Amino acid sequence: MPQERRSERRSGREERTAARRPRRGSTGRTAGFAVLYVVGVIGVSILLACLLWIAANDVLALNKDEKEVTITISSEDSFNSIVNRLEDEGLIEYKWLFKLFAAFTGGKDDVTMGTYTLNTDMDYRALLAGMSANSATRSVVDVVIPEGYTLDQIFALLEEKGVATVEELQEAAANHDYAFSFLQDIPLGDYHRLEGYLMPSTYEFYTPHDPVYAINKLLVYFDSMVTDDIRAQVEETGYSLREILTIASMIERETDGSDREEIASVIYNRLEHPEGETVGLLQIDATLAYINGGKVPTEADKAIDSPYNTYMYKGLPPAPIANPGMEAIMAALEPTDTSYFYYALGDDNLHHFFNTYDQLQSFLNSQERYK
Structure with a gap:
């Protein structure tokens, strides 16, 4: 073989070997990148671990100073505003994380209006459960609604409570x-x-309470107390249930507590004997108080032109003037059988009953309170 060709082959092999042999500078840079990558991965991992630990502390309510707060949620509060308050009170640290947790677990939908006692020992799940309808921390109040309260009085009392x-x-x-x-x-x-229809009794309400549910609670009690037997008794009277309640409401507002059946007899005698001395006028002072805003009736009130004015219009007023209790309702259904057409409050703070106007006037003239 010629010397030139052997030289060319040797030269080619050397060039290919040289091409496969890495250069020292390239190897150093690759090793540096690898180290930086490993360091970066480790750093990010440590950072993520720290963030997860911090987040876990908030989610699980770890390492928090002891604090108890009372939070009231109304029907106008949005979930965002509630979360803001939780953060302001120091119950959570990360609003975005709490919102994410509430959305993921469905706890957001369970938050309802009310007053709740919460504390920093409660984790996210406990906080959401603590603001739900079944929460053991939900504040309640007992409200006593007296017999004879009007709607306005009941609503004012519920607001006060x-x-x-x-x-x-x-x-x-x-x-x-x-x-x-x-x-x-x-x-x-x-x-x-x-x-x-809002039956007087003692009720337990949340504070605050959904107003529809609050009223429904009173109506449910009325429905349970006015049984089928009582409704059958109402039907036998020839009056509607609303008319019986109207009579009962006047009894409740007039009674001294011992004379419901006698007052009922006066009302029925006047209703059913329109040709008598009272010519069908009930002349119940409580109806004047209903239209004058609850003040003590005056002679001037008798001239108020209102269908509730029983001094001006004959028969029953168009609707009840208060919310009677069961005793007044039963008195309206079972009045005493009398010939009374009049009654008046004596100096002894008891009602006295009379058959005629002359008997009434004679009594009034004998009482200091009417002089």
Whole structure:
């Protein structure tokens, strides 16, 4: 073989070997990149671990100073505003994380209006459960509604106790269509439509309480107390249930507590003997108080032109003037059988009953309170 060709082959092999042999500078850079990558991965891992630990501390309520707070949620509060308050009170640190947890677990949908006692020992799940309808921390209040209270008095009392505002209760009473047969013929639009149906008793409410549910609680009790037997008894009287409640409401507002049946007899005697001395006028002072805003009636009030003015218009007023208790309702169903057409309060703070106007006048002339 010629010397030139052997030289060319040797030269080619050397070039290919040289091409495969890495250069020292390239090897150093590759090793540096590898080290930086490993360091970066480790650093990111450490950072993520730290962040996860910090987040876990908040989610699980770890390492927090002891604190107990009371939070009130109203119907107007958004979930965002509630979360802001939790952060402001120091119950959570990361709003975004709490919102994410609430959305993922469905706990957001369980948060409802009320007053709750929460603390920093409660983790995210406990906080959400603690603001739900079944929360053991939800604040409640007992409210005693006396016999004879009007709707306005009941609503003012419920507002005072933190159940709901007067405006919320009036709106619910006027426009919510409650599913009770005794309300079906009463049109919506005026909150007074429920006058007579909010049964006096002692009730337990959340604070605050959904106004529709609060009113419904009273109506449910009325429905349970006015049984089928009582409704059958109402039907036998020839009066409607609302008319019986109207009579009972006047009895409740007039009675001294011992004479409901006698007052009932006066009302029925006047209703059923329109040709008598009272010519069908009930002349019940409590109806004047209903239209004058609850003040003590005056002679001037007798001239107020209102269908509730029983000095001006004959027969029953158009609806109850208060919310009677069961004793007054039973008195309206079972009045004493008398010939009384009049009664008046004596100096002894008891009502005295009379058959005639002359007997009434003679009694009034004998009493210091009328002189």
